[in-house]
Amino acid sequence: MLDRSHQNSISTLQNISTDSSPLAKNSSTIFTPTLQTTWLDKISAFYSKNNLENNIYDSVTNLPRYVRVVSFPCKFLSTGPLTRPLTLSATCCKNKKLQDELLHLAALLEKELDCSVTPSKIILGLLRISNGSAKIKNTTPYRSGQIIGIDLSSAITALSLQICPNDHILDLCCAPGGKLLLASDILAGFGVPSINSYGSITGVDISSHRLSTCKNLIKKSNSLGKIRIRLFLEDGTKFNTMPPDDQWWDYTYHKNANKKRKRSDPSLTPHVTSKLNSVPLCKMPWYSSKLLRLPCLLTSKHKSLVLLKKTPLYDKVLVDAECTHDGSLVHLTKYISNSTNAKLDNDFLSDHRADSVANLQFNLLLNGWNSLKPDGILIYSTCSLSYKQNEEVIARFLSYMNSKNSNLIRKFYQATSYNTKKISENHIFSIEYPTIEPLDQIENFSKDLLAVSPLQLEHINFALLNVTNSDLASLRKCIRLDPRVSDTSGMFISKIRKNVF
Numbered sequence: 001m002l003d004r005s006h007q008n009s010i011s012t013l014q015n016i017s018t019d020s021s022p023l024a025k026n027s028s029t030i031f032t033p034t035l036q037t038t039w040l041d042k043i044s045a046f047y048s049k050n051n052l053e054n055n056i057y058d059s060v061t062n063l064p065r066y067v068r069v070v071s072f073p074c075k076f077l078s079t080g081p082l083t084r085p086l087t088l089s090a091t092c093c094k095n096k097k098l099q100d101e102l103l104h105l106a107a108l109l110e111k112e113l114d115c116s117v118t119p120s121k122i123i124l125g126l127l128r129i130s131n132g133s134a135k136i137k138n139t140t141p142y143r144s145g146q147i148i149g150i151d152l153s154s155a156i157t158a159l160s161l162q163i164c165p166n167d168h169i170l171d172l173c174c175a176p177g178g179k180l181l182l183a184s185d186i187l188a189g190f191g192v193p194s195i196n197s198y199g200s201i202t203g204v205d206i207s208s209h210r211l212s213t214c215k216n217l218i219k220k221s222n223s224l225g226k227i228r229i230r231l232f233l234e235d236g237t238k239f240n241t242m243p244p245d246d247q248w249w250d251y252t253y254h255k256n257a258n259k260k261r262k263r264s265d266p267s268l269t270p271h272v273t274s275k276l277n278s279v280p281l282c283k284m285p286w287y288s289s290k291l292l293r294l295p296c297l298l299t300s301k302h303k304s305l306v307l308l309k310k311t312p313l314y315d316k317v318l319v320d321a322e323c324t325h326d327g328s329l330v331h332l333t334k335y336i337s338n339s340t341n342a343k344l345d346n347d348f349l350s351d352h353r354a355d356s357v358a359n360l361q362f363n364l365l366l367n368g369w370n371s372l373k374p375d376g377i378l379i380y381s382t383c384s385l386s387y388k389q390n391e392e393v394i395a396r397f398l399s400y401m402n403s404k405n406s407n408l409i410r411k412f413y414q415a416t417s418y419n420t421k422k423i424s425e426n427h428i429f430s431i432e433y434p435t436i437e438p439l440d441q442i443e444n445f446s447k448d449l450l451a452v453s454p455l456q457l458e459h460i461n462f463a464l465l466n467v468t469n470s471d472l473a474s475l476r477k478c479i480r481l482d483p484r485v486s487d488t489s490g491m492f493i494s495k496i497r498k499n500v501f
């Protein structure tokens with residue numbers, strides 16, 4: 001079992017509050033001593049209750065921050081599981097021009113920030129800034145839009161989706177949008193949507209002010225003119241809008257929202273008009289990029305062709321679920337800074353909150369799963385390290401799915417009008433990895449997982465074993481990015497593929 005010493009927890013956190021870490025700096029300027037002691041107690045108790053070791057934040061003073069070079073084809077630097085640390089020369093980008101640009105930006109940032117800046121050894125296109133409290137907003141590359149802040153853990157999460165050309169991607173908890181922007185830049189890198197390339201990004205979030213931030217980031221992003229992207233202000237547990245079929249399709253939503261007059265547009269062929277009339281209008285997006293609003297990209301011949309290529313489910317789904325943020329120092333600091341004592345009690349640390357957030361996560365995961373097409377990949381992630389919000393959610397999901405019989409699964413596919421020819425008894429789900437452990441051993445193997453090194457984490461991307469009928473042992477391959485060893489803030493990531501046999 002993990003060490004649950006409440007007393008040690010408190011002293012560890014009190015040490016943090018008196019050292020030079022960002023948490024300590026923020027907390028000492030923002031909190032009255034009483035409030036500070038109170039939240040230290042509460043967080044300490046939270047760790048104890050959640051079977052977490054109490055020295056998770058010991059290394060926070062050394063935690064670096066990362067930026068992404070927006071014009072870069074962001075990708076993992078290795079194509080296989082890593083067993084040893086890579087040297088920088090082994091991680092260099094093969095394209096000399098890109099490599100020079102990366103090194104030039106690193107040198108510029110190093111000079112302006114007065115600390116070491118080096119290319120990430122895990123992801124091409126990320127720069128590692130050794131000083132975690134460095135303010136990038138005042139730097140020349142940030143002001144000229146060449147770089148954007150993103151944590152290594154978030155980049156690993158988004159890249160684990162293995163985005164391909166033409167993918168329809170759903171991000172069920174998208175705001176403020178770091179992972180969505182990375183996904184859209186990757187998709188934009190494949191080229192402007194055309195008859196042969198028609199991928200899209202759909203972001204959903206329940207918070208309007210967070211979604212506004214996301215919209216503003218999208219509007220500033222380089223890839224805006226090159227991707228079909230839309231946002232919905234909705235509850236991700238209920239969201240059921242399908243991917244856009246073509247530019248004109250969404251254009252029609254917009255026009256029809258006024259008077260439905262496009263359905264009788266004389267410029268459309270009767271075939272296309274009848275197709276359009278046969279499908280129900282979907283809900284209007286809260287925001288959609290011009291490529292979805294303007295009908296001019298495809299010729300009418302192409303329009304009818306694309307309509308026939310209807311894709312009713314998403315190729316990739318990201319459920320970066322709402323959580324207690326306890327794995328991320330940055331989030332924790334922000335949250336605590338904006339919280340009153342009562343809010344900490346009610347929203348963050350109470351047992352009630354822990355239970356309700358786990359239920360929310362399960363329902364988000366389930367709805368994400370229902371929106372995923374066969375052979376698609378779903379990533380479930382949180383920036384919490386508590387087992388309740390991670391392994392236990394995945395375990396509950398697996399056990400729920402296992403309890404479903406194939407008739408129900410068939411009904412689901414029929415309801416979502418996926419190509420029924422492909423439906424068979426063998427449509428099953430699995431996590432990407434073989435299974436060995438029963439549920440009651442979760443705690444033990446979680447302890448092992450806490451010790452993983454960042455380079456082993458590459459396994460989530462490359463050690464893909466499509467196993468049948470997985471059960472709880474697959475949880476072994478869920479990964480935890482532990483701030484003490486991973487060179488990034490805490491994150492839990494699980495990758496699930498919907499198998500088709």
Ligand SMILES: C[S@@+](CC[C@H](N)C(=O)[O-])C[C@H]1O[C@@H](n2cnc3c(N)ncnc32)[C@H](O)[C@@H]1O
Nearest residue numbers: 173174175176177178179206207235236320322
């Ligand atoms: C961890 S944050 C997501 C971070 C985001 N993926 C990113 O990379 O910037 C969780 C988000 O879930 C949203 N959320 C909470 N409950 C939700 C729900 N029922 N449906 C959709 N979004 C929800 C919150 O508003 C919050 O923006």
